[in-house]
Amino acid sequence: MHDAALRLDLCGRGAAACWHRPTVRLFQQQHERRSRNGVFTAKTHLSHFVWLLNAGYFRRPGERRFVYLYREDIVDQAASLAIALQTKQWNVRMEAQREPEVDLALLIKQVKxxxxxxxxxxxxxQTFGLEPLRIGYRESSADLAGTIRRIADHVGVEPKDFDASQMTTVKQAGAINEAYRNLLKPRPIESFGPEDPLWGTGYFSTE
Structure with a gap:
């Protein structure tokens, strides 16, 4: 049904603005690279995927295997993103360039x-009729080895030289994440109005 690439405007700035040549060039360079068992993978954010789609890649999305990684709590994810945007520390191997601050406006922007x-x-x-393998952050953190096996089964490969005992993770969240979290404690929907900074974020409790 969708053999040709569909031009999408999911970044909200027009299809032309969804074109990002550096991303496309990087993808072109890496496209010929495969793992030892012959699998090519690409980790993409939505904007990257749309750029590549509009550039002519993923012409038959239904023939690909998609793994959708998500955070169960969007506020926790927004807090981590707000902190990383300030510190420029996107993983534990990178050095923080500055100390982060609690910034409500920045947090709300990331939630949206x-x-x-x-x-x-x-x-x-929905457009391409895809059924991705959905993996939550908490699930992967609790059982990383099991998560990798699920992904391998979904892709249809057998992991080679897979030693779960050699796998470790490091949690980056700290006190400032909790401070951010406390800014957006759930409140009844009746307490919201157009003048509220959280209006339009969809973050409320109906309980």
Whole structure:
């Protein structure tokens, strides 16, 4: 049904703005690289995927295997993103360039951005009739080895030289994540109004 690449505008700035040549060039360079068992993988954010789609890649999305990684709590994810944007430390191997601050406006901006991205991915999945393997952050953190096996089964490969005992993870969240979390404690929907900074974020409790 969808053999040709569909030009999508999921970044909200027009299809032309969804074209990002550095991303496309990097993808072109890496496209010929494969793992030892012959698998090519690409980790993409929604904007990267749309750039590549509009550039002519993923012409038959239904022939690909998609793994959708997500955070169960969007506020926790937004807090981590807000901190990383300030420190420029995207993983434990990188050095923080500055100390992060608690910034409510920045946090709200990331909540809205992440909600748009989540809705955009669902649009992609529905448009192309895709059934991705969905893996939550808590699940992968609790059982990383099991998560890798699930991904391998979904892709249809047998992991080679897979030694779960050699796998370790490091949690980056700290006190400032909790400070951010406390800014957005769930409140009844009746307490919200257009003047509230959280209006439009969809973050409320109906309980």
């Amino acid at each position: 951005s992440l909600r748009r991205a989540a809705m955009g991915w669902e649009t992609v999945f």
